[in-house]
Amino acid sequence: MYRSEDTEPKKHRIRHWSYWKTGYILIAPVLFVLIIVNLYPSLYQIFISFMSYKLGSPISSFNGIANYQKLLTDVRFWNSLVITLKLLLYTLPVQLVLGIILAMLLDASRYHKYFLPLLVLPVVTTPVVVGYIFQYMFREDYGLISYFLRLLHLFPGYNLTANTGTVLPAIAMVDTWQWTPFVMIVLLAGLQSLPSSVYEAARVDGGSWWDIFLKITLPLLKSQILVVLLFRTVDVLRIFDTIFALTRGGPGTGSESLTIYLQLTGFRFRNLGYAGAMGMFLLVIASLFTTAFMKLAKSEGIEEEK
Amino acid sequence: MRFVQKHRQLLLVVILSVVTFLFLLPLIWAFLTSLKLHRDVFTFPPKWIFTPTIENYLYVLRETDYLKFMSNSIVISFSSAAMSVFLGALAAFGLSRFRVKGSKTILMWILSLRMIPPIAIVVPFYLMAIRIGLYDTRSGLAIVLLAINVPIAVWLQMSYIREIPKAIEESAMLEGCSPIGAFFRVVLPLEATGLFATFIMCLIFSWNEFPLTMILTGNVSKTLPVSMLSWDTQRGLQWGNMMAASMMAIAPILIFTALAQKYLVRGLTLGSVVD
Numbered sequence: 001m002y003r004s005e006d007t008e009p010k011k012h013r014i015r016h017w018s019y020w021k022t023g024y025i026l027i028a029p030v031l032f033v034l035i036i037v038n039l040y041p042s043l044y045q046i047f048i049s050f051m052s053y054k055l056g057s058p059i060s061s062f063n064g065i066a067n068y069q070k071l072l073t074d075v076r077f078w079n080s081l082v083i084t085l086k087l088l089l090y091t092l093p094v095q096l097v098l099g100i101i102l103a104m105l106l107d108a109s110r111y112h113k114y115f116l117p118l119l120v121l122p123v124v125t126t127p128v129v130v131g132y133i134f135q136y137m138f139r140e141d142y143g144l145i146s147y148f149l150r151l152l153h154l155f156p157g158y159n160l161t162a163n164t165g166t167v168l169p170a171i172a173m174v175d176t177w178q179w180t181p182f183v184m185i186v187l188l189a190g191l192q193s194l195p196s197s198v199y200e201a202a203r204v205d206g207g208s209w210w211d212i213f214l215k216i217t218l219p220l221l222k223s224q225i226l227v228v229l230l231f232r233t234v235d236v237l238r239i240f241d242t243i244f245a246l247t248r249g250g251p252g253t254g255s256e257s258l259t260i261y262l263q264l265t266g267f268r269f270r271n272l273g274y275a276g277a278m279g280m281f282l283l284v285i286a287s288l289f290t291t292a293f294m295k296l297a298k299s300e301g302i303e304e305e306k
Numbered sequence: 307m308r309f310v311q312k313h314r315q316l317l318l319v320v321i322l323s324v325v326t327f328l329f330l331l332p333l334i335w336a337f338l339t340s341l342k343l344h345r346d347v348f349t350f351p352p353k354w355i356f357t358p359t360i361e362n363y364l365y366v367l368r369e370t371d372y373l374k375f376m377s378n379s380i381v382i383s384f385s386s387a388a389m390s391v392f393l394g395a396l397a398a399f400g401l402s403r404f405r406v407k408g409s410k411t412i413l414m415w416i417l418s419l420r421m422i423p424p425i426a427i428v429v430p431f432y433l434m435a436i437r438i439g440l441y442d443t444r445s446g447l448a449i450v451l452l453a454i455n456v457p458i459a460v461w462l463q464m465s466y467i468r469e470i471p472k473a474i475e476e477s478a479m480l481e482g483c484s485p486i487g488a489f490f491r492v493v494l495p496l497e498a499t500g501l502f503a504t505f506i507m508c509l510i511f512s513w514n515e516f517p518l519t520m521i522l523t524g525n526v527s528k529t530l531p532v533s534m535l536s537w538d539t540q541r542g543l544q545w546g547n548m549m550a551a552s553m554m555a556i557a558p559i560l561i562f563t564a565l566a567q568k569y570l571v572r573g574l575t576l577g578s579v580v581d
Contacts, residue, residue: 023400024400033456036449042430044430111322121330126513126556127516128531129531130332136339142350240423262425276429283422
């Protein structure tokens with residue numbers, strides 16, 4: 001700031017050119033970090049994905065689009081994509097419905113303050129620890145879940161995570177245990193911001209409970225529901241920790257999600273070039289889902305993440 | 307029906323207590339197992355009442371490098387969180403108060419880091435880390451974790467900074483404060499809650515991070531969650547020890563959460579849902 005310019009109107013002084021430059025100085029460090037941890041690795045990955053790059057062997061050679069061609073014909077890769085999509089299908093609707101029910105129960109209770117701190121604990125529990133706790137609870141002989149299933153005469157006679165037919169629902173159950181509270185707290189925040197006068201007016205008009213829910217509550221919660229769906233979708237796409245600790249992708253390839261297969265390919269089979277191509281594929285899918293949600297949010301007139 | 311009307315609040319408390327118990331059951335069960343002697347773990351039906359012991363905790367502390375992993379976890383997550391909060395505060399201030407060309411694009415870019423699976427770019431991270439000698443080092447991992455923390459730090463703090471009336475900094479600047487000075491003297495103190503909330507959220511995310519940490523660390527800088535893998539070699543044989551290790555691995559997180567309870571909704575949704 002120039003002290004000598006005191007004759008200038010004060011308002012004018014903040015509009016000085018150094019003021020405008022400040023914005024760039026402030027974001028420079030973050031841009032630098034973004035380049036190191038995102039831009040450069042992404043570009044590098046594009047390069048790697050066109051290489052034949054085996055971990056441990058010093059020779060890497062240009063491979064053209066061979067890695068991408070391999071993706072198209074790799075049955076195991078398509079299997080992992082199907083598993084990832086199935087997990088989305090098994091988790092999102094259940095978590096959304098349960099989350100709404102729980103949020104409404106909490107909203108109706110005068111004492112929700114006392115339950116919330118306990119209910120959110122699954123959300124912050126280290127996912128890999130969650131995986132191990134459930135691995136223990138799924139044991140067919142002494143596991144707690146198997147025990148309860150026996151009490152209910154529902155026990156199929158095997159460990160749910162050791163059978164291809166039940167392993168995905170089992171993983172979805174673990175994910176639901178961990179993330180329903182997240183859906184719940186977000187929707188609860190939405191419910192509590194609704195003016196109670198809206199409800200009273202509807203009740204006076206003689207709307208049934210279900211009518212009020214469908215025509216008033218749900219539409220008013222639209223933005224929170226979109227936020228929840230967005231976060232849950234991207235988090236299920238990246239699910240890794242729980243599966244790794246629970247089944248390592250097994251039995252066979254029964255729970256091998258995209259992320260698990262990528263890790264195996266790169267760091268067990270040591271084929272970094274191919275894993276790089278898979279990473280590119282994952283980037284594209286995640287971006288597609290995110291863009292779709294953002295578009296949806298915009299068309300619904302919600303300015304997401306204001 | 308009249309009974310329901312009359313005791314509505316009581317019924318809700320009963321239902322919510324049952325639900326809460328169900329959600330806590332896995333954690334309670336893990337905790338009980340961590341206090342069990344080996345012979346009490348493998349019983350059918352499962353034992354709810356037994357003589358508790360701290361043997362398992364002592365075993366973990368004595369026989370494994372638990373304290374080393376704990377110090378790795380603390381050093382890595384605290385330093386990564388601190389860096390992220392500071393960088394994020396600067397950027398959030400710059401992006402919400404100054405005219406920056408392409409600021410929308412930059413914000414979407416930052417957000418995309420939260421949306422994309424971190425494992426999607428683990429291959430280049432791994433090769434870069436090896437090439438520049440940061441593989442299996444605490445500082446290398448703390449830098450990589452910025453990729454996880456920066457979106458939280460920038461977006462969350464933007465939502466806090468926007469709540470501060472612009473007039474306050476403007477009057478500071480009229481008093482002769484430079485914009486950077488105004489940031490340190492006016493904005494940061496007013497954003498104290500946001501700083502704290504962001505720090506805790508980054509801490510939780512860095513502490514819990516698993517795939518990148520697993521791939522980018524070896525024996526030297528392994529964190530607590532990754533060290534859990536070593537129990538898996540004797541599958542199902544040492545549940546007591548394993549659960550004791552688990553409990554000690556999540557205890558710090560539970561403490562962070564207790565501190566940040568109020569900010570959790572906003573933190574987890576990067577400031578888009580405000581309680």
